[in-house]
Amino acid sequence: MSRSQVVAEHLPLLRRYARALTGNQASGDAYVGAMLEALLQDQSLLDQTHGPRAGLFRLFTQIWNSVSVNNDNADVATLSLPPERRLSNITPLPRQAFLLLSLEGFSEEEVGYILGIDIAETRKLTDAAGREMAAEIATDVLIIEDETFIAMDLESLVKNLGHNVIGVARTHSDAVALAKNKKPGLILADIQLADGSSGLDAVNELLRTFEVPVVFITAYPERFLTGERPEPAFLISKPFQPAMVSAVASQALFFQRNSRNRTPRAASA
Structure with a gap:
């Protein structure tokens, strides 16, 4: 397999990870684009000691963490990032470690390799991320999922995380009706519903009336990671692990x- 084929094979999930770090598609893709440009200029940057996928994530991380928190000018210009992307929002190392473990399924050894740290430090970072996430303010959650057992699993999971489930919607119309009764603070949504309606369409309709973070859950994430159209910022693959849902x-x-802390009326990512 050629180097370009190796990159193409792992690019969709790298784009998902980048999006989870930045909070939106445009910024995540800008960082991935910067990584690809660097790789085109010097193919030796791709270290495959732990395999090509880990090597790509390692190179991406080196670029991601090279942007100085205290420098708003030169580094951003070099990466050609969108001007609205503020460096103060760069996801810190604990969340990077937790997402690599929980969302992307890397081992502790691979996470240490990607982040350039040892296993002991990896464990310290993930513990710190766990404490940070436990301190998140509990919120009301709307679940849009037509598969009964998956819906039950999600409901139990978010309750164990300290959130309140306002309802489980199995169709587009159910989701809209539930959200009208009580606006959720978080939505977990399947994309393709059994009755032929779309969780994506339901969410887009809700977002026209109020702001809310959304995590999409699908058995076919690669279909929504092509870069050909607007895509979900937060995407989880089925089957999922509880830690994956918790992290995202x-x-x-x-x-x-x-x-909200920066600007009370700012749009969500």
Whole structure:
């Protein structure tokens, strides 16, 4: 397999990870684009000691963490990032470690390799992320999922995380009706519903009337990671692990909270 084929194979999930870090598609893709430009200029940057996927995530992380928190000019210009992307919002190392473990399924050894740290430090970072996420403000959650057992799993999971479930919607119309009764603080949504309606369409309709972070859950994430159209910022693959839902939901709430702290009327990522 050629180097370009290796990159293409792993690019969709790298874009998902970048989006989870930045909170939106445009910023995540800008960082991935910067990584690809660097790789085109020097192919030796891709270290495959732990395999090509880990190597790509390592190179991406080196670029991501090279942007100085105290420098708003040169580094951003070099990466050609959107001007609205403020460096103060760069996801800190604990969340990077937790997302690599929980969302992307890397081992502790691979996470240490990607972040350039040892396993002991990896464990310290993930513990710190767990404490940080436990401190997130509990919120009301709307679940849009037509599969009964998955809906039950999600409901139990978010309750164990300290959130309140305002309802489980199995169709587009159910979701809109539930949200009208009580606006959720977080939405977990399947994309393709059994009755032929779309969780994506339901969410887009709700977002026209109020702001809320959304995590989409789908059995076919690669279909929504092509870069050909607007895509979900937070995306989880089925089947999912509880830690994966916890990590991504917390990250979505993290960006929503920071957005509100900066400007009370700012749009969510």
